[in-house]
Amino acid sequence: MRLTWAQPEDLLAHELVQSAAEGKETADVRERWTAAGGDPVPAVSGAGPVPATPELRALARELLDELDARPAAAAPQEPDGWDAIVALLPPAPRLPRPGADLDARVLGAWTGRAAGCLLGKPVEKIPREGIEEILRATDRWPLDRWFTAVGLPDDVAARWPWNRRSAPTSLEENIDGMPEDDDLNYPILALELLEARGRGFTTDDVAQLWLDLMPAGRSFTAERAAYRNILDARPVPETATHHNPFREWIGALIRTDLLGWVSPGDVRGAARLAWTDARLSHTRNGVYGAMWAAALAAAAVVVDDVEEVLDAADGVVPPGSRLAAAVRLGRELGVASDGSEPAVRADLDRLHTAYGDLHWVHVLHNAAVIAYALAAGRGEFGASVSIAVTAGWDTDSAAATVGGVAGALRGADGIGERWAAPLDGRIATSLPGGERSIADLAARTTALARRAPAPQAGDMTDEGGRA
Incomplete structure (x- = not known):
């Protein structure tokens, strides 16, 4: 099962980015992870394409614990309390x-x-250039109304697929509340x-x-x-x-x-x-x-x-x-x-x-x-x-x-x-x-x-x- 925003191997890749932003030392963790075959590049959509092996997942949990335990750099201009x-x-x-x-x-x-x-x-997760291409292809650029799939060429639709969960109810021709x-x-x-x-x-x-x-x-x-x-x-x-x-x-x-x-x-x-x-x-x-x-x-x-x-x-x-x-x-x-x-x-x-x-x-x-x-x-x-x-x-x-x-x-x-x-x-x-x-x-x-x-x-x- 692929669990978005939950698999330890995906969390670790994102944690390497966040820990570095907080001034934590991350180089040694990254080296151990990549040496074991882990991917240090964060997944864009919440889960990598293939779940990790049990051994690699266990290592990800261990490394997440290590990063959690490391102190962040002092940030007096960004307090939490x-x-x-x-x-x-x-x-x-x-x-x-x-x-x-x-x-x-x-x-x-x-x-x-x-x-x-x-x-x-409908365009959540679609990058800026894809949004513009969709709008131009449906004669709606610059945007001033709802998105539509009417008249959208097949090649553009394939290149920039709609948010599958949202599009059925959020395109102009389908909106009902x-x-x-x-x-x-x-x-x-x-x-x-x-x-x-x-x-x-x-x-x-x-x-x-x-x-x-x-x-x-x-x-x-x-x-x-x-x-x-x-x-x-x-x-x-x-x-x-x-x-x-x-x-x-x-x-x-x-x-x-x-x-x-x-x-x-x-x-x-x-x-x-x-x-x-x-x-x-x-x-x-x-x-x-x-x-x-x-x-x-x-x-x-x-x-x-x-x-x-x-x-x-x-x-x-x-x-x-x-x-x-x-x-x-x-x-x-x-x-x-x-x-x-x-x-x-x-x-x-x-x-x-x-x-x-x-x-x-x-x-x-x-x-x-x-x-x-x-x-x-x-x-x-x-x-x-x-x-x-x-x-x-x-x-x-x-x-x-x-x-x-x-x-x-x-x-x-x-x-x-x-x-x-x-x-x-x-x-x-x-x-x-x-x-x-x-x-x-x-x-x-x-x-x-x-x-x-x-x-x-x-x-x-x-x-x-x-x-």
């Missing part, structure tokens, strides 16, 4: 309290997140968590929620590793580090929009909730990505300009971190862009030059794309999500975050029928209870948001994970 993170941050911005349009904004956020995710689903996706499962889970536990939830509460409601097979990368560690009774934060080379990937970022929507105007409070959630499965920049996404969402439901949203979210990211640098690059390029196809192409070339060595699910380049798409798209829904998708990398996740922000800024009516109508107000899910109504999810979210406390200066959570 909340108090240490807060010590690096500027004062929290003062944003407006939610207005009478909060209901419309939250409905827009849920709708926009779903539509952005749906746009990127929002199909199931982890990018929507997680906000629904977060809503269930807050309704059950309130804003005082702990990281252990998140772990229990996963066990109660989330099918293990619908977790990926860092979440799948953390799920395994939870079942192995490993404590937080070891759940995020043991045999988990994906700890600075995008997984935690996609989980936290809801935590911002229920914290309108309170970016620090939203980031605090996101930290509590993210530390179950991620470290350093993986956690900061979650905090940043929650802050984007918290700001987007109360301000009117995308630059204000980006300004506010900057205030929850350690300024000397690699995530801050990635967001800064994406945003600077986006602000300078005129939004034309040649300008966007040149800017995406810059981002791919800067981060093209990373796996397509890493948090750094995807955060840079999110910042770029929002800034270059000026917060307009269609332009922003289209840029996020044509950038490549994690197309559905990046466009979901961008869509949530743009949808909150414009409200449900500002998204446009082209993007909203095919959703039919419905989201499928693999969580218990099945399909959800977007309007009902939004109403439940708004109810929590209206009960949220006003932002408090110096508000913190302790290291044990209680917010």
